[in-house]
Structure formats: C-alpha cells, structure tokens
Amino acid sequence: MKAEGQYRIRLDVSEHRRILVASMIDAAERHAGVLTSHWALSDGPLEPDASMVCDSASTDRLRLRVHADGRIQRELLLHWPVRSSELFASLNQAALLLNNRGGSPSAIPTTGMTASDAHVLLRDWRRLRRSNQYRLTLCAGERPLLAVDAITDRVTSLSPNIRRVRNLLEEGNVSLRWRTESELPAGKPLCRSTEVLWLLAEVSAGQGLLPELEHVAISLRGWPAEVVHGLPAWTTVLKLLRRAPATASDLLERSGCTPAELHWFLNGCLCSGYLRLGPILASEMQPLDASRPPVSQVGHFRRALTAIRHALGIPA
Amino acid sequence: MNEPKLVFAGTMGAGKTTAISAISEIPPISTDVANTDLDAHAKLATTVALDYGEVTFGKNSKLRLYGTPGQDRFDFIWSLLARDALGVILLVDNSRPAPLTDLNQYLDAFGDAIEQGRLVIGVGRMEEFPLPNLEAYLEHLDARQLLVPVIPVDVRRREDVLLLIESLFRQIECLLEVTTGGEPEDDWSELVRTAREGSE
Numbered sequence: 001m002k003a004e005g006q007y008r009i010r011l012d013v014s015e016h017r018r019i020l021v022a023s024m025i026d027a028a029e030r031h032a033g034v035l036t037s038h039w040a041l042s043d044g045p046l047e048p049d050a051s052m053v054c055d056s057a058s059t060d061r062l063r064l065r066v067h068a069d070g071r072i073q074r075e076l077l078l079h080w081p082v083r084s085s086e087l088f089a090s091l092n093q094a095a096l097l098l099n100n101r102g103g104s105p106s107a108i109p110t111t112g113m114t115a116s117d118a119h120v121l122l123r124d125w126r127r128l129r130r131s132n133q134y135r136l137t138l139c140a141g142e143r144p145l146l147a148v149d150a151i152t153d154r155v156t157s158l159s160p161n162i163r164r165v166r167n168l169l170e171e172g173n174v175s176l177r178w179r180t181e182s183e184l185p186a187g188k189p190l191c192r193s194t195e196v197l198w199l200l201a202e203v204s205a206g207q208g209l210l211p212e213l214e215h216v217a218i219s220l221r222g223w224p225a226e227v228v229h230g231l232p233a234w235t236t237v238l239k240l241l242r243r244a245p246a247t248a249s250d251l252l253e254r255s256g257c258t259p260a261e262l263h264w265f266l267n268g269c270l271c272s273g274y275l276r277l278g279p280i281l282a283s284e285m286q287p288l289d290a291s292r293p294p295v296s297q298v299g300h301f302r303r304a305l306t307a308i309r310h311a312l313g314i315p316a
Numbered sequence: 317m318n319e320p321k322l323v324f325a326g327t328m329g330a331g332k333t334t335a336i337s338a339i340s341e342i343p344p345i346s347t348d349v350a351n352t353d354l355d356a357h358a359k360l361a362t363t364v365a366l367d368y369g370e371v372t373f374g375k376n377s378k379l380r381l382y383g384t385p386g387q388d389r390f391d392f393i394w395s396l397l398a399r400d401a402l403g404v405i406l407l408v409d410n411s412r413p414a415p416l417t418d419l420n421q422y423l424d425a426f427g428d429a430i431e432q433g434r435l436v437i438g439v440g441r442m443e444e445f446p447l448p449n450l451e452a453y454l455e456h457l458d459a460r461q462l463l464v465p466v467i468p469v470d471v472r473r474r475e476d477v478l479l480l481i482e483s484l485f486r487q488i489e490c491l492l493e494v495t496t497g498g499e500p501e502d503d504w505s506e507l508v509r510t511a512r513e514g515s516e
Binding site for chain 1: 467
C-alpha cells in the first residue's frame with residue numbers, strides 16, 4: 001500500500017544495477033532534504049507509476065518512464081554518471097506529471113535549458129547558416145563560451161570550466177545566444193558542431209523546428225553520422241529511411257522510438273542539413289527493403305561487429 | 317567471417333597509411349617508395365602496393381586492414397580489394413585541386429560497397445582547405461542519389477578513425493535484422509555485453 005503523495009517505481013535493471021539505482025533514489029531524496037521518500041520500490045503485480053530501465057544496447061543511459069493509462073506517457077533520459085541532483089530533478093518531473101495526468105507534459109518545469117531556449121538557438125543557427133555565417137560564438141551575455149566553426153565542424157571551448165557541451169546546456173542559468181565573428185578566438189578543442197546541434201535538438205524535442213509532420217513524406221539527403229552517439233532505435237529509423245520516404249507515423253510505429261526520440265532525431269537531421277520533407281507520393285512509399293542478408297548471417301555479422309568494437313575500444 | 321577485411325581507399329596523400337597506423341596493433345607493413353609522380357602529389361614517399369595492418373578481436377579472429385595504392389593506374393585493385401570486404405573507408409583530401417572529381421572516381425569504383433551500405437567517406441584537411449564544404453559534399457552525393465556518411469576527419473587522431481569505423485558499422489547494422497529491444501540476445505552477444513558491464 002502506498003502512502004499519499006507516494007509513487008510506485010519498478011526497477012527493470014540487472015540485479016547489481018537495481019541495488020545501485022535504489023540507493024541512488026534514496027540518496028537523491030535525502031540529498032534534497034526530503035523527509036519521507038516519494039518513491040516506493042514496487043515488485044508487485046500492480047502497474048507501477050514509473051519504471052527505470054537501462055537501454056537495451058547501451059549501458060550509459062538510464063530511462064525513467066512515467067506510466068499512465070496503461071502506457072508509457074513520457075521518458076526522461078539520464079546519463080551515467082548520474083548525479084543526485086539530476087536524478088532528483090527527474091523524479092520530481094515524473095511526480096509532477098503523475099500529479100498532472102491529462103495535462104500537457106510541456107507544463108512540467110525542467111532543469112537547465114528549456115525546450116524553448118533550445119528552440120530559439122536552433123532557429124537562430126539555421127537563420128545564420130542560411131546567410132552563410134560559418135564562424136560563430138555561443139555567448140552568455142557578452143561572454144563567448146564556445147567557438148563554432150561550421151565549415152570544419154569543430155567547436156572549441158573558450159572557458160576552462162566548460163569540458164562538455166552537455167554540462168553547459170544543463171546549467172541553464174545563463175542566457176545563451178549566437179554571435180557572428182570575423183575571426184574565431186583560439187580555444188581548446190571540444191567537439192563537433194553537429195554535436196551541439198544534436199544536443200539542442202534533444203532538449204527542444206517536440207518544440208524543435210519541424211513543421212507539422214502528419215501529412216509529410218520524410219526522407220534523407222545525407223547520412224547523419226551523429227547517430228553514432230545516439231539512440232539504438234535511430235538505427236531502425238535510418239534503415240526505414242534508407243531506401244524510401246516514410247511518414248512520421250510509419251517511423252513511430254516501426255522503429256520503436258518514442259515521439260520525443262523521433263523529434264530529437266528529425267530535428268537533429270533538419271539542423272544538420274540531412275532532412276528532406278516533401279509531399280506524400282504513394283509511388284515513392286515503399287515497403288521495407290527486402291534485400292537484406294539471410295537471417296543465418298545476421299547473428300554472425302552482428303557478433304563480428306560487436307567483437308571488433310570491443311577490440312578497438314568503441315563504446316557499444 | 318573470422319578474418320574480415322577493412323579497406324582504406326583514397327587518393328595519394330589522403331592519409332590511408334596514417335589511418336591504418338592509428339588503429340593497427342602491429343606496425344603497419346608499408347610498401348612506400350620514393351614518389352616519382354610529383355605532379356600528382358608532392359609527398360616524397362607513396363604506397364605502391366598495399367598497406368597492411370591488423371586488429372585482433374574475439375579469441376583468434378583478425379580484422380585485416382588494407383590501404384589501397386592511391387595512384388589512378390592501380391584503380392583495378394580497388395574493386396578487387398573491396399570484394400567481400402567488411403567495408404570501405406574512403407578518405408578524400410580536401411587540399412587537392414578537385415576533391416569532388418576525385419570522389420567520383422571512387423564512387424564509381426566502389427558502387428557495390430555503397431549499394432550495400434558498406435562505405436563511409438572521411439574528408440581530410442578541411443581545416444586548412446574548407447572548400448568544398450560538407451554541404452557541397454552532401455549536394456554532390458545527393459545529385460548521384462547516394463546516401464553515404466561524410467565526416468570531416470583528421471586521421472592522425474585515433475578517435476576520428478574510430479568514428480569512421482563506427483559510422484560504417486552503424487550503416488551495416490541498418491541492413492541487418494534490427495533488434496529493437498526485448499528480443500533474446502545470442503550467447504556470444506550476451507557474453508560481450510556482460511563483460512562490458514563488468515568492466516565499467
């Protein structure tokens with residue numbers, strides 16, 4: 001029996017992770033000064049209010065899934081190493097959503113950069129690129145934090161405190177904006193510019209730059225290399241889009257992506273110049289490519305690729 | 317597929333030997349000789365046969381890394397090498413006079429690999445020679461109706477070479493049966509996954 005204001009959470013993770021995650025939830029709430037835990041671990045037959053799962057093909061992410069009406073209403077992604085404050089914020093978001101069933105998920109306050117902030121940065125990025133501005137700095141007020149060279153796809157950090165773009169976006173206490181530069185200041189190499197765009201796309205999700213997708217054929221005009229750092233389900237999206245255009249509903253149905261994950265992918269593609277949107281032409285909409293290798297070879301290939309990755313130290 | 321091969325192709329000076337050196341666990345066996353074709357490229361030594369490197373994976377399997385000779389007169393070898401290869405990493409040197417024209421020659425030679433989703437393009441020296449830019453490469457490939465990853469790289473950096481390899485693998489996986497979660501893994505995959513988790 002759960003107490004008032006308390007939620008059931010099921011941990012769908014391996015046993016050793018279960019102990020770790022359970023302690024983290026406990027520690028996160030204590031860290032935040034909560035006297036009575038809002039979250040009770042649930043193993044019973046009743047549907048839990050939320051669940052936590054590890055990605056099936058990646059061990060560096062934890063998903064907090066908020067359940068309602070017999071389905072998963074919202075997923076919040078957490079990246080290892082998960083900080084107590086980050087976990088607490090996600091649990092709070094989940095609790096607010098559960099309290100607010102039927103309400104709009106966008107009403108939930110988020111920590112760090114908001115979807116609207118990310119939307120504005122993506123919109124401005126596209127505007128600047130259309131006017132052939134390739135040298136930009138990302139500034140907090142007048143202070144440049146990142147130097148972005150869109151020609152070479154390189155981003156350098158202009159502050160010794162910024163070691164990951166993700167951390168910069170999570171801080172959210174600065175008002176970020178793009179500034180054009182004739183010469184980029186020297187900085188420490190940080191990442192590729194497309195990585196910044198895809199992080200912004202992740203934050204903006206449903207509030208990105210995509211038009212209404214209901215009656216649009218989606219296709220690719222380039223192969224987004226950023227999927228290397230993305231979600232496993234995107235590989236399926238790519239597979240679906242490789243040969244023929246598809247609709248958003250097709251992609252959702254057949255890829256296993258949540259709407260937010262698909263929007264993240266499509267916004268990332270759009271901002272990196274890979275996406276093509278057009279009218280739906282029945283003649284172009286083809287079934288999934290049938291020219292795949294025999295099933296007997298598949299496990300063989302997959303094993304070889306996994307083992308080579310392992311040998312080279314490429315994360316799964 | 318105990319000894320799959322990975323082919324590094326590209327024009328003279330594109331960085332094939334360097335890329336192989338970045339990941340090979342043995343000193344690459346190189347067949348460099350003095351470059352007598354200084355009109356084509358000013359570097360002093362060039363590969364006239366094949367570069368070769370290795371990566372051991374699994375228990376006794378080897379990934380064999382081959383670098384093709386860059387000179388046009390050896391173009392008949394390119395498609396031979398690509399036959400039955402795990403994939404092709406095509407390196408384009410943006411400092412050359414017409415990188416997109418260079419690219420065409422290789423796209424023609426490796427048509428089968430592209431069709432099978434087994435080719436990825438790395439563009440080098442973009443920092444000093446920013447044109448053609450990535451958008452130009454995208455347009456060029458789009459005009460030929462090709463969907464191929466194009467990544468600016470510096471092959472002296474191991475992580476850039478690994479990014480090319482991982483992009484290639486993701487592409488290959490797109491053509492395989494896709495596991496979307498919940499399906500049972502085979503014993504070997506599970507073993508590797510467990511080993512990874514254990515090493516965290």
